Amino acid sequence: MIDGLFISAAHAAAAESGGHHGGGGFNPMHQFVIDRYVPIKLFGYDASFTNSSLWMVMATGLVTAFLILSMKNAGNVPNRVQSLSEITYEFVANMVRQNAGNGGMPYFPVIFTIFMFVLSMNLIGMIPIPGLGAFTVTSHIIVTFALAAFVWIGVTAIGIAKHGVRFFKLFVPSGVPLLLLPLITIIEIISYFTRPISLSVRLFANMMAGHTMLAVFGSFVVGLGILGGWVPLTFMILLMGLEILIAFLQAYVFAVLSCIYLSDALHAGSH
Amino acid sequence: MDPAAAKLIGAGLACSALIGAGVGIGSIFGNFLSGALRNPSAAPGQFPNLLLGFALAEATGLFGLVIALILLFVF
Numbered sequence: 001m002i003d004g005l006f007i008s009a010a011h012a013a014a015a016e017s018g019g020h021h022g023g024g025g026f027n028p029m030h031q032f033v034i035d036r037y038v039p040i041k042l043f044g045y046d047a048s049f050t051n052s053s054l055w056m057v058m059a060t061g062l063v064t065a066f067l068i069l070s071m072k073n074a075g076n077v078p079n080r081v082q083s084l085s086e087i088t089y090e091f092v093a094n095m096v097r098q099n100a101g102n103g104g105m106p107y108f109p110v111i112f113t114i115f116m117f118v119l120s121m122n123l124i125g126m127i128p129i130p131g132l133g134a135f136t137v138t139s140h141i142i143v144t145f146a147l148a149a150f151v152w153i154g155v156t157a158i159g160i161a162k163h164g165v166r167f168f169k170l171f172v173p174s175g176v177p178l179l180l181l182p183l184i185t186i187i188e189i190i191s192y193f194t195r196p197i198s199l200s201v202r203l204f205a206n207m208m209a210g211h212t213m214l215a216v217f218g219s220f221v222v223g224l225g226i227l228g229g230w231v232p233l234t235f236m237i238l239l240m241g242l243e244i245l246i247a248f249l250q251a252y253v254f255a256v257l258s259c260i261y262l263s264d265a266l267h268a269g270s271h
Numbered sequence: 272m273d274p275a276a277a278k279l280i281g282a283g284l285a286c287s288a289l290i291g292a293g294v295g296i297g298s299i300f301g302n303f304l305s306g307a308l309r310n311p312s313a314a315p316g317q318f319p320n321l322l323l324g325f326a327l328a329e330a331t332g333l334f335g336l337v338i339a340l341i342l343l344f345v346f
Contacts, residue, residue: 198334202326205333246326252319253326 026222028215032139032208052143055135059120088116092255099259103266110154111262114147115255122207122247126240138250139207141200148200151258159265170268199257206250210243282342288335295328 038049070081078086092112096104118138125136137143159167171188172181217239220232303321307314 198330201334201337202330205337206326206330209333209336249322249326253323253330256323 026219028212028219031134031136031211031215034140051132051135052137052140054132055124055137056121056143059117059124059137062124063116063120095252095256096259099256100263100266104259104262107158107262111255111258114151114258115251118147118203118254119248119251122251123244125207125211126244126247134211136207136211138203139211141204144200144203145196147254148196148203151199151261152196155258155261155265158262159268162266163268167265167268170264195261199254203250203254206246210246214239214243278342278346282339285335285339285342288338289332292329292332292335295331296325299324299328 035051036048037051037054040047040049067085070085073079074082089112092115093105093108095115096108096111100107121137125134125139128134159170163169171185171192173184173188176184214236217232217236221229221236223229224232299321303314303317306317
């Protein structure tokens with residue numbers, strides 16, 4: 001929904017400024033426009049290969065190449081690239097162990113995949129490529145919502161498969177006074193069903209707000225020219241550092257919350 | 272009131288969510304610092320929790336920003 005309106009807002013602004021990008025009619029939302037590279041229609045649905053798809057393929061390819069190439073000449077004493085990929089593995093494995101316990105380790109591959117996918121998409125969105133521009137896939141709510149819905153449905157399915165009806169004890173915490181129990185149960189159910197929304201909006205809002213802010217500051221640099229542009233440029237560099245931190249932190253938060261939801265589902269009976 | 276003006280006022284009011292985010296982030300870092308100064312050896316172990324709390328508090332403020340954007344562009 002919000003995707004669509006950004007696109008229409010950005011296209012309207014582009015049309016107002018005579019159709020050409022940038023220049024006089026600057027719009028910080030222009031970076032979120034989706035371009036169809038290869039239009040594909042599938043059963044009446046629009047399944048085109050867009051710039052969003054291209055950046056997703058780039059992120060996936062980059063992570064896969066990094067993990068395969070770094071472990072190609074793996075030895076007992078790790079070289080520099082090998083230890084880098086071992087650090088990422090250990091980082092995520094510790095995260096799963098701490099938040100979901102050893103029972104969560106069978107689901108380590110999916111958490112690792114989600115973490116690396118979100119992290120790489122957040123990070124390569126920071127790098128402008130000539131001819132392609134800079135596009136952050138996670139700044140579109142449909143992408144993050146699909147990821148969050150996948151996590152939420154998967155975790156619920158795991159919980160029901162593992163505990164059966166006892167899974168619904170998750171909504172009825174023990175040790176609560178009987179008078180408060182109906183209220184607490186309603187609150188628990190609402191909070192459970194808003195999980196995919198809060199998980200996706202958190203990532204999307206952070207990425208979108210950060211990139212809009214960068215674009216606005218970038219326009220200050222261009223607008224003040226070679227004489228006055230140095231001041232906002234200094235801020236730009238600091239903001240870039242902050243954005244790289246946020247890019248990492250949001251991938252981490254997404255993965256940690258997935259682990260916590262998984263832990264809830266795995267230990268639903270003992271609440 | 273003119274609907275366009277009400278829309279802009281509503282979007283501005285939605286940004287007041289950032290008050291809560293500011294208070295939250297400040298309290299997280301302040302409490303971490305006071306705890307870390309009391310027991311510096313335990314501080315590094317709690318650093319991931321600090322970042323987690325920071326990210327969660329910051330995201331709450333950004334929900335307000337999303338509501339402002341919805342008000343501005345959807346209605």
